[in-house]
Amino acid sequence: MKSTIAQKQSRIQRRIYVLLSVMISFAVCSFWPTAYATAPTSHLAPAAVEQYAEQQAHALGTSNSDWLAARLDYYPLGPGTHGWFVQASISDKRVGYMIISVTSLGELTLSEYGQGEQALYDNELLGQALERLHLEQAIVQAAGGKITAHYAPPLLAYWKLEYPNQDALYVDASNGDLLPGHTLLQLENNAPPSSWGAGKLLEPQHNSAGTVVRTNQVYTHPAFDPSLQLAWLTSEPLQPAHIEKSLQYKQNEALVFSAGERNLFYGGPLPVSAHQWWHQDSDSILYVALGGTHSVQRFVPFNTLRNDGHFYMINP
Incomplete structure (x- = not known):
């Protein structure tokens, strides 16, 4: 019994x-x-950052009214990078995102942005990446592991996965791919100390409050996968003047951007999928969208791309 x-x-x-x-x-x-980000942390973003983000959202709103009605939530990137991931949403539906960074001169800049529901640092994408890595999540959490969102200029958004007595893992926050740990570790160790001046960002920059910035509509380009059309590898890179002309007047031409050895920072080579002009008084800035076929479509200043790599044309 x-x-x-x-x-x-x-x-x-x-x-x-x-x-x-x-x-x-x-x-x-x-x-x-x-786990990579806590709740929205607007109280951790300096007032000048919030003002700057609102100005950029208003500029985007001149061509896409959703930005005017969107709520902006701020997530700090780092630690130590002095950057912010800004998510724009309406009733929990994504409108777009922005990455706001601080330059070596202590000035705010819009490093990149995206429009629509796709965004960097997506929770579902992170979950899929962890599943592919066969991580024992319960054991890692119990051991004090953590996941943090980072950003390395010019265009590398990634998660850093850390847990005791193990080498850190790095996951691309645009496509979920595992990044080479030794390269990222070297990048972090060799990163120059930030010259960010906190005093410059404690208060809004009222002298720019009256500046009117507007955007043109987004012009799309052919979607394709550069890895399946390799003819561009044997072609000569386009000259900057030809690129701008192609973007404006030959939008049916398929263009590829490649940064050579620096493709790690772009997740490239990538297709040019769209472009958009920004106007401020008599000045104009061209943002070029990369990706969108198998990853997030990301708008980046044309000057950044021109300095880091080359554009190639795929003959139709």
């Missing part, structure tokens, strides 16, 4: 253990995809 009771108690204990294990695993899986 005692043996029977003991067996029943043992079975009940095993069932309770299994149930608790399932519940804990579910809770951990729900936690980890969002």
Whole structure:
């Protein structure tokens, strides 16, 4: 009789253990995809950053009214990079995003932006990347592991996965690919100290408040996968003047951007998928969109791309 009771108690204990294990695993899986960022942290973004972001959103709103009605949530990137990921949304539906960085001169700049529901640092993408890495999430969390969002100019958005007694892992926040750890570690170790002047950002820059910035509509270009059309590898890079002319007047031409050895920072080579002009008084700035076929479409200043790589044309 005692043996029977003991067996029943043992079975009940095993069932309770299994149930608790399932519940804990579910809770951990729900936690980890969002562990890279806490709740929106606008109180951690300086007033000047919020003002600057609102100005850029208003400029984008001149060609896309959704930006005018969107709520802006701020997530600091770092630590130590003095950058912010700004998510624009209307009733929890994504409108777009911005990456606002601080230059070596301590000035704010719009490093990149995206429009629509696709965005960097997507929780679902992170969850898929962790699954491919076969990570034991419960063990990592219990060991004090953490995931943080980082950004390395000119265009590398990534997650850093850290847990005790293990080498850090780095995951591309635009496509979920695993990045070479030794390269990222070297990048972090050799990063120059920031010359960011906190005093410059403590208060809004009122002298720019009256500046009117507007954007043209987004002009799209042919979508394709550069890895499946390799003729561009044997062609000569286009000259900057030819590129701007192609973007404006020959939008049916398929263009590829490649940064050579620096493609790690772009996730490239990538197709040129769109472009958009920004206007401020008599000045104009061209933003070129890269990707969108298998990753997030990202608008980047043309001058940044021109300095870092080359454009190639794929003959139709």
